Amino acid sequence: MSESTPHPHPSHPHAHTEHPHGEHPHQESNALASGGVMFAGVLLMLEGMFSAIAGISAIAKDDVYTRLGDYVFELNLTSWGWIHLVVGVIAFITGAGVLKGAAWARTLGVTIAALVVLLQFLWLPYQPIWSLVTIALAVFVIWALCTDTGREPAPHVD
Template sequence: MAQRVTGWVGWIWFAGIVMFIAGTWNFFYGLAAVLGPDKGYVAANGKLLILNINGWGWAHLIFGIVLAIVGLVVLSGAAWARILAILLVALNLITQFIWLPVQPWWSLLVIVLDFFVIWALIVHGDEAERV
């Protein structure tokens, strides 16, 4: 007996689109870091975060490309893409805790979005294969 697809599969579309947007955003952040001046630090709210801007830029550039591509493949319902997406989004969620002291509101927003993407991929992912 064939299982029925419900409207909850829309959460997979949500997850894929959010991943694509986040990947594109990360790509442009990385591109700006690679092409921009090598400042070496970020200061906000009285906190100072020292980092390698060039390395940070290349990491975001590559991570953004991978995240955007996997986000698009998630829309097809491929099981391997959902598993990889959960791992990538979990990594993104964890890294937001590094930026929490520097950009608290942005980091909290990304953490919440990542949580919903992971939830959608885990809870409603199998339904995407049947579309």
Template sequence: MAAMPNKRQEDGSPHSGGITGVTVFAGTALMLSGPLSILLGTAGIAGDTLFSSPRYAYRFDLTAWGWLHLVIGVALVIGGIGVLAGKRWGRGAGITVAAISLITQFMFIPYYPAWSITVMALDLLIVWALSRFPPETSGGRR
């Protein structure tokens, strides 16, 4: 028995752009991870003594870490907006920025382990959700 195409997708409704439950989750998670990185960046910029780590391979000035997290956080929010708006560039941007965030959070573990590991898990879920489930096209699969 052949699968019936979703009539809602055939009529050009907003859901024909690939906004599914997994995509909504990924976009929402991006919109959560972004502000968390922005807050971390702001804390690093404003209070340079908030974080400290002795003799670490990826040791940067904490103000530099703050600016890095702030820029990545803004990029995560932009990617989340793109994903939730169903833009083609949103998926690629979301995967790329979440992967970059994942790497920088890994490098930041000695400074604030609980925060970094939590945000790393969120970023990993974002990458998985956006890369595992392909966007749906209007009119069915092609």
């Protein structure tokens, strides 16, 4: 007589259930997160380029940006320019690292994106709409880099 392995009950957490198109639910969410990581890398590189350009503009000429109203957090534009330039260069390099799949780039990417959120909040009086757009994109970058572990899901064993 041959021994047969018992099949798990359908309500068992490891029971195999069929899904449309033969996909497992984790595959779909992992694919979304992986695509999000690639997009996050591109967004970090673009943020780096735009931030560097804004920094160079502020360093070169103090009258490029005008402040809208009073704001609690004030720095002169030359200081803001240097901050934007340095953060921009680091963001660009980090974005390139994310695209190459470097592990250090994910951690640094989350840190840089959080720093970008803070800096853009402080930059609101100079470019309010662009700052809000950049904050939203940086939040997406944080989400994308935190949700994808970079590993394939464990294979399903029947």
